[in-house]
Amino acid sequence: GEDVEQSLFLSVREGDSSVINCTYTDSSSTYLYWYKQEPGAGLQLLTYIFSNMDMKQDQRLTVLLNKKDKHLSLRIADTQTGDSAIYFCAETASYGQNFVFGPGTRLSVLP
């Protein structure tokens, strides 16, 4: 079946850029998302990118998609302590049906 992989931990200094990576196996993935989860809370949609796009920028967030390598990345510019959270990559080939989530990357921002 489909699989999504992420590294589990990332630490950065406040003010630096963070890059969170994700690889997926489903070559028919069409819709790819990044979600943020703060402690004790549900998931919050951060941004998305579709398979007909290579890059999407939204304020401090930049998403890059390499369809050939099935690799997705999320760059957070000027990382702040409030960005400390778990970040999930998710993909689906058919929206509304079977979303597959990665295990999540725990981002720690050091002062």
Add this chain to the structure above:
Amino acid sequence: NAGVTQTPKFQVLKTGQSMTLQCAQDMNHEYMSWYRQDPGMGLRLIHYSVGAGITDQGEVPNGYNVSRSTTEDFPLRLLSAAPSQTSVYFCASSSLLPTAGYTFGSGTRLTVV
């Protein structure tokens, strides 16, 4: 406030008991899903629905039932609780637009002893 409401927030069950986790959304969303979150495993899809009266199984459906009699409600039933069902459960909903993404509830933390 508009959103996805899950009840209860916490629950302890004994092995073999049954219960229903409630999920309601007031955004008139067609799509609704139930996930479980376990440490180091991300979220896994239990059941989903693409509209009232339509449900389907996800990755880990065994031991759970769902129904979707209205657009707003999507309850998840545990038939006979087992310790392996100890987890955090999230309900999510979305409109038909992929650009909207899913809106998640705040979760139900379930412990089965």
